[in-house]
Amino acid sequence: TERARVIASGADWPEATLWAVAKLPPQPGDDTLAQLRSLHAELKDSEDEAAERLRVGIVAVLAREGDETSMSYLRDCFEQEPNHRSVLAMGLAQQPNSENWPLLIRALPVAEGAAAMEILNKLGQSDVIPTEPEPIRQVILKGLAFNERQRPIAVRVLNHWTEQDFSEPDQSSDELLARWQEWFRTTYPGEADPALPQAADTDTYTMAEILEYLDSEEAVAADSGRGKLVYGKAQCASCHKFGDYGEGIGPDLTSVGRRFHRKEILESTIFPSQVISDQYASHTVITLDGLSYTGLIADSGNGSVTVLQSDGKKVVVDDADVDEIVPSKTSVMPAGLLNELTLAEIADLFAYLEGKPATAVTQRPAETIKQ
Numbered sequence: 001t002e003r004a005r006v007i008a009s010g011a012d013w014p015e016a017t018l019w020a021v022a023k024l025p026p027q028p029g030d031d032t033l034a035q036l037r038s039l040h041a042e043l044k045d046s047e048d049e050a051a052e053r054l055r056v057g058i059v060a061v062l063a064r065e066g067d068e069t070s071m072s073y074l075r076d077c078f079e080q081e082p083n084h085r086s087v088l089a090m091g092l093a094q095q096p097n098s099e100n101w102p103l104l105i106r107a108l109p110v111a112e113g114a115a116a117m118e119i120l121n122k123l124g125q126s127d128v129i130p131t132e133p134e135p136i137r138q139v140i141l142k143g144l145a146f147n148e149r150q151r152p153i154a155v156r157v158l159n160h161w162t163e164q165d166f167s168e169p170d171q172s173s174d175e176l177l178a179r180w181q182e183w184f185r186t187t188y189p190g191e192a193d194p195a196l197p198q199a200a201d202t203d204t205y206t207m208a209e210i211l212e213y214l215d216s217e218e219a220v221a222a223d224s225g226r227g228k229l230v231y232g233k234a235q236c237a238s239c240h241k242f243g244d245y246g247e248g249i250g251p252d253l254t255s256v257g258r259r260f261h262r263k264e265i266l267e268s269t270i271f272p273s274q275v276i277s278d279q280y281a282s283h284t285v286i287t288l289d290g291l292s293y294t295g296l297i298a299d300s301g302n303g304s305v306t307v308l309q310s311d312g313k314k315v316v317v318d319d320a321d322v323d324e325i326v327p328s329k330t331s332v333m334p335a336g337l338l339n340e341l342t343l344a345e346i347a348d349l350f351a352y353l354e355g356k357p358a359t360a361v362t363q364r365p366a367e368t369i370k371q
Helices: 002-008 014-022 030-042 049-065 068-080 082-092 101-107 113-123 133-145 151-162 173-187 207-214 217-221 224-233 262-270 343-353
Strands: 283-287 292-299 304-308 314-318 322-327
Touching: 002 014, 002 030, 014 049, 030 049, 030 068, 049 068, 049 082, 068 082, 068 101, 082 101, 082 113, 082 262, 101 113, 101 133, 113 133, 113 151, 133 151, 133 173, 151 173, 207 217, 207 262, 207 343, 217 343, 224 343, 262 343, 283 314, 292 314
Parallel strands: none
Antiparallel strands: 283 292, 283 322, 292 304, 304 314
C-alpha cells in the first residue's frame, strides 16, 4: 500500500519513486504494472533529470515482467518517442521475438554503448533471421563504429544470421570487418555500401559537433519561427513539404520529428546517400544518344519519363529515346545543405522540424444579415 502511494506521487517525488520501483518484487501484479505505465506516460514531457531516470527504471521493470500489455506499451512508446529509442529498445530486446525484432533493427543506427551491445547480444540469441540485406548492413556499420573490444559481438550476430565465418588466426577486428564488407558488396551489389559515411572536406561542421550543439544550453533558445525561415534558406522547402509549406517532390517531413531520432534526421541531411528509401531511390536514365540523367523518375503518362535532378531541374525523356534505366546509389538530395548555416540556425531548423506544423484554419464566410 505504501509503495502504491509513492508511485502515485511519482511526478512530485521522482527520486523516492525510483527507489520504490527498484525495490519492486518480481510479478508485482497487474495493478502495479498499470500504475507504472500510467506514470511513465505522465512524465513523457518532463525535462527533469530525476524524472528521466525514473522513466528508465520503469522501462526496466516493464521489460523484466514482459507481459504482453507492457510489451505492447513499450512498442507504442518506441514509435512515439524517437529520441528515447535506445532505452526502449533495450527493454524490447529482452524479448527479441518477431514483434520486437524489427524495432531492434531500427534502433541500431541510434543506439550507442551499452544499449547497442545489449541489442546486438539479444539479436544474436534470437531465432529470427533477416530476409533482407539491410539488417546485415546495419550490423556491419555498428561493428565499424565499435571499438576493438566491442566488435566481436557484431561479428557473432553476422555469423549467426548468415552461417558465414571469416575469422582467421591473429586477424584484427578491422581486417575481419573488411572481409564482411567485401562479402556484402559481392552478395548484394545493388545495395547501399556497408561503410561509415565520411565528412567532405567542404563540410563546415562534423555530425558530432552539430549533435553536441543541439544538446547544449545554447540550443535551448532555438526558435521554430526562425526555423521556418531556415527551412527555406537551406532549400528544404524546394523538395519537401512540412505541413502546407514547401514542395511535395521528396518525402513529406511534416511528422519527421515524431518518427525519427534526431541523429537519423541529421545523418540523412549531411549524408543523404547513406540510407535511401525505396520510394525515393534515384535512377539513372541513359538515352540512345549516350546522355544520362540521374534523379527521381516518374512516368509522365504520355510516352515519356520525367527525371527530377538534384539541382531541382526536370528533364523529360521520350520512351523511344530511353536505352536503359538503372538504379543509382546516390541520393537525388544534394549534400552540404547545412554548410551555409550557423549552429544557431541549425538549432532553429531542428526546433521547427521537431515541432508541429501550424494548421491553416478554414473560416466560414460571414452570413449576410437580412434586413
